[in-house]
Amino acid sequence: MTTRIEMKNVVKKYxxxxxxxxxxxxxxxxxxxxxxxxxxxxxxTVLRMMNGLETTTSxxxxxxxxxxxxxxxxxxxxxxKIGMVFQHFNLFPNMxxxxxxxxxxxxxxxxxxxxxxxxxxxxLDSVGLADKVDAMPSTLSGGQKQxxxxxxxxxxxPDMMLFDEPTSALDPEMVGDVLGVMRKLAKQxxxxxxxxxxxxxxxxxxxxxxxxxxxEIQESGTPEQVFEHPKNERLQSFLQKVLEA
Amino acid sequence: MRRHWGIIGLVVALGLGIxxxxxxxxxxxxxxxxxxxxxxxxxxxxxxxxxxNNKRVGIDIDLIEAIAxxxxxxxxxxxTSFNGAVQELQANQVDGVMAGMSITPERxxxxxxxxPYYQSGVVMAVRxxxxxxKLSQLRGKRVxxxxxxxxADYANSIKKKYGFKTITFDDSNNVYQDxxxxxxxxxxxxxxVMQYAIATGLGLKLGNMKMAMANDYGIxxxxxxxxxxxxxNAGLKKVRKSGEYNKIVEKYLGNGSxxxxxxxxxxxxxxxxxxxxxxxxxxxxxxxxxxETVQLTIVGILFATLVGILVGLxxxxxxxxxxxxxTTFIYIFRGLPLMVLALFIYTGVPMVIGTKIPAFVAGIIxxxxxxxxxxxxxxxxGIGAVDVGQMEAARSLGLPWTKAMRRVILPQxxxxxxxSFINQFIITLKDTSILSILGLMELTQTGxxxxxxxxxxxxxxxxxxxxxxxxxxxxxxxxxxxxxxxQA
Ligand SMILES: Nc1ncnc2c1ncn2[C@@H]1O[C@H](COP(=O)(O)OP(=O)(O)O)[C@@H](O)[C@H]1O
Ligand SMILES: [Mg+2]
Numbered sequence: 001m002t003t004r005i006e007m008k009n010v011v012k013k014y015x016x017x018x019x020x021x022x023x024x025x026x027x028x029x030x031x032x033x034x035x036x037x038x039x040x041x042x043x044x045t046v047l048r049m050m051n052g053l054e055t056t057t058s059x060x061x062x063x064x065x066x067x068x069x070x071x072x073x074x075x076x077x078x079x080x081k082i083g084m085v086f087q088h089f090n091l092f093p094n095m096x097x098x099x100x101x102x103x104x105x106x107x108x109x110x111x112x113x114x115x116x117x118x119x120x121x122x123x124l125d126s127v128g129l130a131d132k133v134d135a136m137p138s139t140l141s142g143g144q145k146q147x148x149x150x151x152x153x154x155x156x157x158p159d160m161m162l163f164d165e166p167t168s169a170l171d172p173e174m175v176g177d178v179l180g181v182m183r184k185l186a187k188q189x190x191x192x193x194x195x196x197x198x199x200x201x202x203x204x205x206x207x208x209x210x211x212x213x214x215x216e217i218q219e220s221g222t223p224e225q226v227f228e229h230p231k232n233e234r235l236q237s238f239l240q241k242v243l244e245a
Numbered sequence: 246m247r248r249h250w251g252i253i254g255l256v257v258a259l260g261l262g263i264x265x266x267x268x269x270x271x272x273x274x275x276x277x278x279x280x281x282x283x284x285x286x287x288x289x290x291x292x293x294x295x296x297x298n299n300k301r302v303g304i305d306i307d308l309i310e311a312i313a314x315x316x317x318x319x320x321x322x323x324x325t326s327f328n329g330a331v332q333e334l335q336a337n338q339v340d341g342v343m344a345g346m347s348i349t350p351e352r353x354x355x356x357x358x359x360x361p362y363y364q365s366g367v368v369m370a371v372r373x374x375x376x377x378x379k380l381s382q383l384r385g386k387r388v389x390x391x392x393x394x395x396x397a398d399y400a401n402s403i404k405k406k407y408g409f410k411t412i413t414f415d416d417s418n419n420v421y422q423d424x425x426x427x428x429x430x431x432x433x434x435x436x437x438v439m440q441y442a443i444a445t446g447l448g449l450k451l452g453n454m455k456m457a458m459a460n461d462y463g464i465x466x467x468x469x470x471x472x473x474x475x476x477x478n479a480g481l482k483k484v485r486k487s488g489e490y491n492k493i494v495e496k497y498l499g500n501g502s503x504x505x506x507x508x509x510x511x512x513x514x515x516x517x518x519x520x521x522x523x524x525x526x527x528x529x530x531x532x533x534x535x536x537e538t539v540q541l542t543i544v545g546i547l548f549a550t551l552v553g554i555l556v557g558l559x560x561x562x563x564x565x566x567x568x569x570x571x572t573t574f575i576y577i578f579r580g581l582p583l584m585v586l587a588l589f590i591y592t593g594v595p596m597v598i599g600t601k602i603p604a605f606v607a608g609i610i611x612x613x614x615x616x617x618x619x620x621x622x623x624x625x626x627g628i629g630a631v632d633v634g635q636m637e638a639a640r641s642l643g644l645p646w647t648k649a650m651r652r653v654i655l656p657q658x659x660x661x662x663x664x665s666f667i668n669q670f671i672i673t674l675k676d677t678s679i680l681s682i683l684g685l686m687e688l689t690q691t692g693x694x695x696x697x698x699x700x701x702x703x704x705x706x707x708x709x710x711x712x713x714x715x716x717x718x719x720x721x722x723x724x725x726x727x728x729x730x731x732q733a
Binding site: 051053076077079080081082083084086088090091092093094103104107108149152153156 | 632634635637638639640641642643644645648652653656657660
């Protein structure tokens, strides 16, 4: 098995405020890792450091063996291999659904316009939006927008995907569609890191669950270990709160 | 992308074309004849003023042309204010000043002077039907004078003794109006000027005072041009000898009889003073002024927009130095009053760099810097107003910063900026009026000159205001049409 992502003693400070305190984390090829924990724990920060959207204060982040925290790394090249899906979709409102999906591969010269159109349509079809190809993003529902965002990332043929609370901004009836698409991706063997509050999804789909609090990994293990036999006290109280809600 | 750069290239080329067309106005100059630029006042009858066809005439103008002809050189005359003319000569923007200027020891330190061409002196003028006629009656009153003139010096030298205060104006017209309206009790003015003004129907009369400070008018020349002084002196001698000098003076001041002066006055006044009569007789001048205003506006908008977008983009580049440059540019040129900036570029900078800057070019540079700074500020702000998630999403797909900016951020930012652009275009159009300070014959300066001649301030300013409103309306329609095209 090859290691896709490896974080070694990663620290992130905002001024004097340390928000990530020495995180070590490995994600193997084809693995699905769920990151859970209370708000403000540092989950998004860690996820965003994996594709260089946040800089690191110290430590190493290896993506396919390349330390992206080092200067002179072609971060754009690394990012092209990592898909990212945001809580608020971040679709480009100035272009159509197909335009959103085909922008990066054509701009980066990976595909011709025709190839990108074909591939984009295929990806939109795979997320169940074949009929929305020419729609403008503003006319879509939240669930549709998020599926377009996933298709946009997939058209780049990434080796791994990062999700930052992809269903948190959705109406409850839309959540299922998006989780369905993600479940399918996981089955196809995509390497995925998912920050989520959907404990059911984590339990069912993740190979490993990582619990964050206070900028540190408090506990990590299989869904069975983390959800059924939590050892860490903070994890226990977190799960209690989440299950009560 | 290539397509876009093509358009930008075209716009730049067009702008430069108009620009250079202005700089290098083709003038059929006779190889042997050198052309000198002489700056003049706008309102100083009978030495320089506009006749009823808005042709600039006067003793100074006829005399310098006669001298030039006699000596075989050419003159290009430039109407500005007296102060503007002096500053332009100091900045070597012009070769000489002929504006009924008295030869004084102070001025001789700075400029070379021709031989005297007219003897004048200071007289007092008061309201025609008022009861103040003597200096001794001025105690506690206000007296109007024109900035930087011998009359002003005289007024200041005796104001303690007679206990009056002075107020200064840049235009003779304002000096007289202040006395006519009763705000000032009297004014001091050069004798021939005062005589002429009174004789053409101004509601003033000469006060009971002997002509003071008899002084000689001379042509001020840059000390760097001793040859010009020689030519002028030689020409003046010839013109005096041939009798042409006397003819010129008589043409304007007449033979002293009331009937003759009245006749001269009639020649300068509009035949009809109704709104439409005035509009008809001044249409040519107003249209020419409008043309200059429109040219300044279009070229100004073009360059200001270009510079504004470039500086605005510099302000969002993730680089501290670039951002610092943009912030400083905006801070300085948005902070400076437009008029200060215009005068700095037109009369300040040439003193340092040693070459003239044509008024039109100085005006365009002023607009480019000032309006460009405002444009840069809202371009920067417009880009900043685009959700940060847009840049993050684009970058996370592997797009480099420039591509993300061009394809994702800018199109959204531009949409936000469109109303600001339209607003800025209108402001630029209005701001061209401030450039009248450079003596540019745009709409506002044209209005000033017409009024200086016919005193019809209300009607002429109404016309000028209406013309501005009409073109602002047209510009707004055009902008809205473009906006609809962009946002559709
Ligand atoms: N740009 C920033 N500047 C300062 N503090 C930040 C910034 N981004 C996040 N933080 C802080 O870092 C901590 C972790 O945030 P985050 O990673 O978003 O947590 P989570 O995703 O687990 O809710 C929080 O306390 C947050 O306030
Ligand atoms: Mg978060």
